[in-house]
Each structure stands twice: as C-alpha cells, then as structure tokens.
Amino acid sequence: MERNQMRRQLALMRQSFFDQGFLDEQFIQLEELQDDANPNFVEEVVTLYYRDSSRLILNIDQALERNPLDFNKLDNYMHQFKGSSTSIGAKKVKAECTQFREYCKAGNSEGCMRTFQQLKKEYAILKRKLEAYFQQARQAGPLETACRSRN
Amino acid sequence: MMQGNIWISTNLLGFAQSMTLVLRFQTRPSFGRAIFAHGSSSEPNSNSQFKGLKVILADDDDLNRTVTKKLLEKLGCHVTAVSSGFECLSALSAAENSFQIVLLDLHMPEMDGFEVALRIRKLRSQNWPLIIALTASAEEHVLERCLQIGISGVIRKPVLLQGMADELRRVL
Numbered sequence: 001m002e003r004n005q006m007r008r009q010l011a012l013m014r015q016s017f018f019d020q021g022f023l024d025e026q027f028i029q030l031e032e033l034q035d036d037a038n039p040n041f042v043e044e045v046v047t048l049y050y051r052d053s054s055r056l057i058l059n060i061d062q063a064l065e066r067n068p069l070d071f072n073k074l075d076n077y078m079h080q081f082k083g084s085s086t087s088i089g090a091k092k093v094k095a096e097c098t099q100f101r102e103y104c105k106a107g108n109s110e111g112c113m114r115t116f117q118q119l120k121k122e123y124a125i126l127k128r129k130l131e132a133y134f135q136q137a138r139q140a141g142p143l144e145t146a147c148r149s150r151n
Numbered sequence: 152m153m154q155g156n157i158w159i160s161t162n163l164l165g166f167a168q169s170m171t172l173v174l175r176f177q178t179r180p181s182f183g184r185a186i187f188a189h190g191s192s193s194e195p196n197s198n199s200q201f202k203g204l205k206v207i208l209a210d211d212d213d214l215n216r217t218v219t220k221k222l223l224e225k226l227g228c229h230v231t232a233v234s235s236g237f238e239c240l241s242a243l244s245a246a247e248n249s250f251q252i253v254l255l256d257l258h259m260p261e262m263d264g265f266e267v268a269l270r271i272r273k274l275r276s277q278n279w280p281l282i283i284a285l286t287a288s289a290e291e292h293v294l295e296r297c298l299q300i301g302i303s304g305v306i307r308k309p310v311l312l313q314g315m316a317d318e319l320r321r322v323l
Binding site for chain 2: 087
C-alpha cells in the first residue's frame with residue numbers, strides 16, 4: 001500500500017530528527033498534546049514558533065548592527081528565543097541560543113555575531129525539515145502514527 | 152502563609168540541574184502510552200481529579216501560552232489564558248470568576264510573576280487561588296522568593312504533561 005509506505009517514510013523522517021539532534025523530547029510532548037480535537041496541533045505550534053521568532057530574529061539582527069552592542073537587550077531577546085525554541089524541542093537552535101547568551105554575558109561581540117549566524121542557519125535547516133515533514137504527513141493521511149523505537 | 156514547601160517538577164529525563172531541592176521522578180512508560188494515544192479520543196493522561204478545575208494562565212509568550220493551555224486542557228482543566236499580569240489581576244478581580252489555580256510565568260515584561268502574586272494576595276482574603284509559578288530558572292533564590300510570597304508550587308519550563316499533573320496534584 002502506498003499509504004503505508006508513506007507512513008513508514010514519515011516515521012523514518014521523524015526518527016532522523018531525533019537521531020540527528022534536530023529535535024528533542026519536547027517535540028514529543030507536543031505530539032502528546034495532539035488529539036482529535038486538535039489534529040494539527042503540532043504543525044500549528046511550529047507555525048506559531050516560526051512566525052513569532054522571525055520577528056525576534058529581525059530585532060536581534062538590528063540590535064547587532066549597533067555599536068557598541070547592548071548586551072543586556074540582546075540577552076533579553078535571546079532569553080525569549082531560547083524559551084520558544086525549547087518549547088518546540090528545537091535542540092540545535094536552543095544550543096546556539098545558550099551559546100549566544102554566554103557570549104552576551106562575556107560581552108563578546110564577535111562571539112555573538114558569529115553564533116547568531118550559526119543560529120540562523122540551524123533555524124532555517126530545521127524549518128525546511130519540518131515543512132517537508134508536515135507536508136508529507138498531510139499526504140500520508142490523517143493518522144500519522146510513528147512507530148518510534150526508543151533506544 | 153502556605154505550608155512552605157517548594158518542590159520542583161523536572162522533566163522525565165531530569166536534565167541534570169544542580170538542585171538542592173527534592174526532585175520527583177515518575178518512571179512511567181508514558182512514551183509507550185503516547186504512541187497508542189495518538190489520534191485516539193480516550194486520553195490515558197487525563198485525570199478526573201482535574202476535571203473542571205478552573206485555571207488562569209498568565210504568560211506573555213504566545214507559543215508557551217498556547218502549549219501550556221493545551222496541556223492543561225488535556226488534563227481536564229478549564230483554562231483562561233492571559234498574556235500579562237494586569238489581565239490576570241483583572242480576571243481574578245471579576246466577581247463571577249473563581250479560579251482555583253493561578254499559573255504564573257515569573258518572567259513577564261511589564262509586571263513579573265512575583266509582583267502579580269503579591270497583588271493577588273492583597274486582593275481578597277477568601278477564596279485565595281493556589282498560585283503556581285512557571286519559570287525557566289533553576290536558581291534557589293527564585294524559589295526562596297516564591298516561598299516568601301506565598302506561591303504554592305513551582306514548575307520548571309519547559310513544561311511537561313507529567314510535571315504539570317504532578318505539581319497540580321501536589322498542591323491541591
């Protein structure tokens with residue numbers, strides 16, 4: 001059955017996100033909240049994340065253009081960013097957030113800017129992956145049970 | 152004042168945090184359960200003791216608010232979600248509302264959770280709702296401060312279903 005094939009692919013795709021460290025347990029928490037009443041909850045939350053955080057990224061980009069850098073402001077933005085990234089289980093993005101905050105605390109401009117470029121990269125990669133995932137999920141049909149084997 | 156016990160619900164993995172407080176782990180096969188619960192209408196996690204529990208949730212972050220609200224509803228709670236301390240206080244002051252639990256994000260911009268908690272305590276002497284703080288912080292002084300203000304419980308962010316259920320059960 002083609003559908004089963006698609007579902008299997010979907011499950012593999014999903015598993016790869018965890019295996020490769022793009023997503024962590026918090027994503028599973030979101031999945032656990034999805035139910036008949038909110039069948040697209042995960043996708044909705046992820047969409048919300050990308051909407052909200054794109055604004056934040058803009059703010060941070062602008063703040064990074066100032067001279068000297070306002071580390072306090074940057075740290076506040078990043079605290080927010082980290083919070084939402086954590087909520088959806090964006091593991092690599094979260095790690096970059098943490099790194100960024102370290103550089104803020106140390107007052108390291110170069111470090112901040114470098115880390116932010118890396119963060120944006122990770123952010124974009126995850127976005128692409130998740131978009132592909134949700135698109136495939138929609139094609140595979142409503143019941144996207146993932147047979148996840150936990151190691 | 153409240154009993155004066157602050158506990159923290161950590162997530163199931165217990166992401167190594169240096170805490171001197173008691174951590175409570177529940178090793179339940181919740182992941183196994185989740186796979187079967189997918190798409191099914193019967194939710195093994197919904198506890199009857201939380202059914203109809205009136206909760207007001209105050210968190211300025213859209214995403215966190217959405218997720219936490221859903222989480223609470225999953226547990227059977229009736230949730231009013233607001234995005235600021237001011238809205239929270241307004242909702243609590245309204246006579247017809249009687250919330251049993253107030254879930255407060257400690258780090259809101261205009262009025263932080265501590266301030267809100269203090270004001271809640273000043274609102275009225277009867278029907279005090281139980282206040283539970285939401286925080287990403289693991290620092291002890293945060294917890295001490297909660298205790299002093301009369302916050303009954305603390306939940307570490309990111310919030311997990313099990314963590315929320317445990318903490319609610321504990322304070323009720």
